[in-house]
Amino acid sequence: MSTALSGATIDTTGPVSPQGRRPGRAKRTTPRNTLTGGAGLGLGITMLWFSLLVLLPLSAIVARAAAGGWDSYLDVLRNDQTWAAVLLTVRSAAIVTLINIVMGTVIAWVLVRDRFPGKAILNVIIDVPFALPTIVAGLVLLALYGPNSPLGLNWAFTETSVLLAFAFVTLPFIVRTVQPVLEELDADVEEAAASLGASRLTIFRRIILPSLFPAIIAGATLSFARAISEFGSLVLLSGSRPFETEVASVRILSFIENGSYATAAALASVLLAVALAVIVVLDIVQRRVARRG
Amino acid sequence: MSIDITGVTKKFGDFVALDNVNVTIPTGQLTALLGPSGGGKSTLLRIIAGLDSADEGSISIEGADATKLPPQKRNVGFVFQHYAVFKHMTVAKNVAFGLEIRKRPKAEVQRRVEELLDLVHLSQFSHRMPSQLSGGQRQRMALARALAVEPTVLLLDEPFGALDAKVRKELRDWLRRLHDEVHVTTVFVTHDQEEALEVADEIVVINEGRVEQIGSPEQLYDEPANDFVMGFLGEVTTLGGVVVRPHDVEVALQPSGNGEVAATVTRVLRVGFEVRLTVTTETGEEVIVTMTRSHLRQLGADEGTKVWLSISKGAITVARSGGVPATV
Numbered sequence: 001m002s003t004a005l006s007g008a009t010i011d012t013t014g015p016v017s018p019q020g021r022r023p024g025r026a027k028r029t030t031p032r033n034t035l036t037g038g039a040g041l042g043l044g045i046t047m048l049w050f051s052l053l054v055l056l057p058l059s060a061i062v063a064r065a066a067a068g069g070w071d072s073y074l075d076v077l078r079n080d081q082t083w084a085a086v087l088l089t090v091r092s093a094a095i096v097t098l099i100n101i102v103m104g105t106v107i108a109w110v111l112v113r114d115r116f117p118g119k120a121i122l123n124v125i126i127d128v129p130f131a132l133p134t135i136v137a138g139l140v141l142l143a144l145y146g147p148n149s150p151l152g153l154n155w156a157f158t159e160t161s162v163l164l165a166f167a168f169v170t171l172p173f174i175v176r177t178v179q180p181v182l183e184e185l186d187a188d189v190e191e192a193a194a195s196l197g198a199s200r201l202t203i204f205r206r207i208i209l210p211s212l213f214p215a216i217i218a219g220a221t222l223s224f225a226r227a228i229s230e231f232g233s234l235v236l237l238s239g240s241r242p243f244e245t246e247v248a249s250v251r252i253l254s255f256i257e258n259g260s261y262a263t264a265a266a267l268a269s270v271l272l273a274v275a276l277a278v279i280v281v282l283d284i285v286q287r288r289v290a291r292r293g
Numbered sequence: 294m295s296i297d298i299t300g301v302t303k304k305f306g307d308f309v310a311l312d313n314v315n316v317t318i319p320t321g322q323l324t325a326l327l328g329p330s331g332g333g334k335s336t337l338l339r340i341i342a343g344l345d346s347a348d349e350g351s352i353s354i355e356g357a358d359a360t361k362l363p364p365q366k367r368n369v370g371f372v373f374q375h376y377a378v379f380k381h382m383t384v385a386k387n388v389a390f391g392l393e394i395r396k397r398p399k400a401e402v403q404r405r406v407e408e409l410l411d412l413v414h415l416s417q418f419s420h421r422m423p424s425q426l427s428g429g430q431r432q433r434m435a436l437a438r439a440l441a442v443e444p445t446v447l448l449l450d451e452p453f454g455a456l457d458a459k460v461r462k463e464l465r466d467w468l469r470r471l472h473d474e475v476h477v478t479t480v481f482v483t484h485d486q487e488e489a490l491e492v493a494d495e496i497v498v499i500n501e502g503r504v505e506q507i508g509s510p511e512q513l514y515d516e517p518a519n520d521f522v523m524g525f526l527g528e529v530t531t532l533g534g535v536v537v538r539p540h541d542v543e544v545a546l547q548p549s550g551n552g553e554v555a556a557t558v559t560r561v562l563r564v565g566f567e568v569r570l571t572v573t574t575e576t577g578e579e580v581i582v583t584m585t586r587s588h589l590r591q592l593g594a595d596e597g598t599k600v601w602l603s604i605s606k607g608a609i610t611v612a613r614s615g616g617v618p619a620t621v
Contacts (some may be wrong), residue, residue, distance in 0.1 A: 160550040192377040192435070193345050196391035196442055206394075210381045289379070 043052040058272065065265035078264040080240050082251055086267075088162065089248040090274055093227035098168040099281070100223045101216055104174025111175070113183040130172045134232030139169050143239050157239035162247060165233040170226050174219030181215040182208075224278050230272060295320040295478040296341060296446060301350035303336055303502075310336040312502040314350070318446075318480055318495075321473045326482045327525070334482045338448050341480065342371045355445050370477075374451040376431040378423035384434050385410065385419040391442035409437040412471070429460040437552030449481035453488070465492055470472065482487040486526050490514070497592045498522050530581040532574075532602060534613050539583040541608035544570070544592060545601045554603035556580065558594055570594070572602060586590035 025102045065072060096241055111123055124147045146156040165198055231249040238245035248271055255264035296318040305309040310333045318324050326334040339345040341352055351360040359367050379387050385406050392402045403601055410416045411425040425430055432452060453461040467493050472479055483489050489496050490510045498505040506518040517523035520536040527592035530539045560571035568589045570582040
């Protein structure tokens, strides 16, 4: 079994790599199915694992919600409190993702291009928001931006606190996706552009940014998905006040606590649809930009 | 004169990359900066382009002081060893880059790009991405991109260094022909003496941060300033403390009394049409002698044969530890 497995892992690299190099929309030259015996086993294991962890539970939720027909979805969204929660979640996640696109790129830039004392430490600390249990994140933010704020910034239980919590937990995503790409960029490409007369801004806009774009989009997708699912840090920080600071995931919890599983499932599948839509849209944007050049 | 380099010194920490370099590069010619790796030639090229700055000294291009100018304002074309292509742009877009950021009219840009792609024989590839080109094609694209902005000088940093031997030779000939068409003042860096001798109008030999000699290929070969230049531009051996080319050592079985050195053939090695003899003198000096196979057959020498060595008349010789060339 173990030899068959290792064979499988080696084989799978074969058919996958040429696809990654396929530029633009060139015609498919490789056959659709290039699976050898070992690769077939690899794909089988992948799909089984993926199904057990992701596909089946998701399908169960959707099936449960769909049992009530379209009306159950509409009823959920027609509820003003739920609609407010969904809007708040999506709006805040979108705003935070936009902020991350700028700040994440800036932080990655500083970590790669600049030299300063403490750089190695900063590089490690970037991951803390990701590693911290989110309830601790809420506690930390409450200490600085809560009622006893030493800065005099009491944002607890306001909409700003939702943004704050989202921004905190999603900080590392774009930094970590952009950083390796930035490190791999050749200095001579920028020098070539400079000697052709391009200003620093032009070099950034026309040469560096297009190279970073796929990484930024990948990070933005992760960041958005992570934001709409945030729960733990909001429990303390936002107070989850209906119509004001209650987000969709908290709303789902209260449905479950009230025993209305079908409604919870319906709202969950709405969130699922939003996440899927954003992933697809960002992927399309990235492909468009990659092709335009 | 197109580029004047005056008293340029550059240090990286304790390492002296360039030590008070003075060179004048003539207009409209193809000049090679030749020297061993790490000798400072690439650094000098980068300083001319403004990609590095000199610690001391000045650079002037076409009579205007460029020492403090950023690379954007020097109007130089630079071609890198590893092509430095803009991966996300098509071949045509790469070439158009310099013109587009200068906000030239679209029609003009298009016309000029077509012209240049024609010049570098890449017209049919204009819509390809650089990743779909071979190394040689990428470098030709990079050259077209550099020429697009009509630079005063074209600088090439080991332009063929990353290519395989056959393509390198083709591109070398092609560069020479291209230069005869375009006539832009061109400086290229190479560590390959054959490349420099074949392509360049003028060669600047740089070693350990200093200019060893400047001259035409013939001058460098026939009148090397010192043993380094002589050794770098071709094979050398020493006989009696004098540096000489191996084919300029004469071998005889009998002494004629003109100060020949007695020696013994210790090794005979056949390399193609040529034979390479290792001959050890009585003082223990190992001399390399090359001759044709037929010459060796006439001579009738073999390993262990006692011979007399002399330097042939008119041979180029240089004293071993630098100095003026002397002709015997």
